[in-house]
Amino acid sequence: MSDTTTRALSLLNLLQTHRHWPGTELAGRLGVTERTVRRDVERLRELGYRIESTPGAAGGYRLEAGSAVPPLLLTDDEAVAMAIGLRVAASGRLLSGAETTVTALAKLEQVLPAALRRRVNALAETVQPTGIRSGAAVSSEMLGELALATRDHERVRLTYTTASGEVMKRRVEPHALAPAERHWYLLCWDIERDDWRTFRVDRLSDLEHTRVLFTPRDVTPEQVDEFIAVARSWSPQAVAGAAVMDLGLDDMRAYFGPWGQGAQSVEPGRTSWPVGGSDFREVMYALAWIPAGVPYTVDLPDEARSTMREALVRMLAALE
Structure with missing residues (x-):
């Protein structure tokens, strides 16, 4: 590096600090x-x-x-501090800008020298921000790779381990x-299943870039929120059962949208739909969404069934 370039970088570093x-x-x-300073400024x-x-x-x-962000000149300590800050922000489950955070983290860690990356990894293990509810550990590398693939619209291959321990290879957009x-x-978008899927990132591994680009499908932020809400509802529930309705699987899925995930055809024209919640009230709420005029039966634990029956009897009496 020439003396002129070195001096210009030193000048930029000073200008960025004051x-x-x-x-x-x-x-x-x-x-x-x-006079030399004026030339370097130019x-x-x-x-x-x-x-x-x-x-x-x-x-x-x-x-x-x-109007645009020029390249930043960072010292080693500043680069490490930024990477740690981005990791903390990502682990904090930001309410907005989450994808931007992990994309920025991926870009920064991608260009860090090996020695600085080791410092970041070592320091990140000791940093525990307060006020954050504990959750499953997520690899910042996995988050970063997924964020970049999402931004670039690139298909990827990955391994997904279900809550029951089943391991599946998936090819997704x-x-x-x-x-x-x-x-x-x-x-x-699960290519083999030809449908939307939502995966918990801490259960993903072995991500492979295919370098194959895809055209993004139309999905609104509200739809994303709904898909995530459905995925969260698949966690173990205190009350779990199934409703078998006189409605074909295709019609049922068209009516329920993302909330129809997990439904299965038991015979032509009849569909079994898993229902559950923290208590019987959430099950009642789910059953209320079954289309009017569609007969159905419900399989629930005896205690939840009895409690729900008593609540419904009182509701009917109140309506009278």
């Missing part, structure tokens, strides 16, 4: 004349850095905010990453 630098002080710091301006200068005895230089409660979820 809002305003007198020209004389910059010259003294760099060991050059004020070189940085040609590279896209907006540097404001003010004349006079109290004049100097200031790095302005531009990632559309969205979202945190919910204590976990991260990936919403993707």
Whole structure:
């Protein structure tokens, strides 16, 4: 690297640390004349850095905010600090900008030298932000790779381990990453199943990039939220059962949308739909969504069945 380039980088580093630098002080710091500082400032301006200068005895230089983000010059310690901060932000399950956080983390860690990456890994294990509910550990590398694949619309292969321990190989088109409660979820189009699927990221492994691009399917933020809500409802429930309705599987799925996941055809024209919740009230709420006029039966544990029956009797009496 030439002396001119080294000096220009040193000048940029100084401009990034203070809002305003007198020209004389910059010259003294760099060991050059004020004329040389002016030439180096012009070189940085040609590279896209907006540097404001003010004349006079109290004049100097200031790095302005531009319309685009120019390359940042970071010291080793600053790069490590940024990577740690992004990891903490990602583990904090941000309510908004979650995908942006892990994408930025992936970009930064991708260019970190091996020695700095080891420092980040070591420090990250000791950093535990307060106020964050504990959840399943998620690899920041996996989050970053998924975020980049989602941004670039690239198909990926991955391994998914279900809650029961079943291991499956999947080929998917990632559309969205979202945190919910204590976990991260990936919403993707499953190519073999020809349908939407939502996976918990902590259960994913062995991600492979295919370098095959895809055209994103239309999915609104509200639909993403709904898919994630459905995925969260698949966790073990205190009350679990099934409703068997006189409705064909295709018609049932068309009516329930994402909430029809897990439904199975028991015979032509009849569909079994898993229902559950923290108590019988949530089961009652789910059953209320079965289309009007469609007969159905419910299989529930005896205790929940008795409690629900008593509540319904009182409701009917109140309606009378």
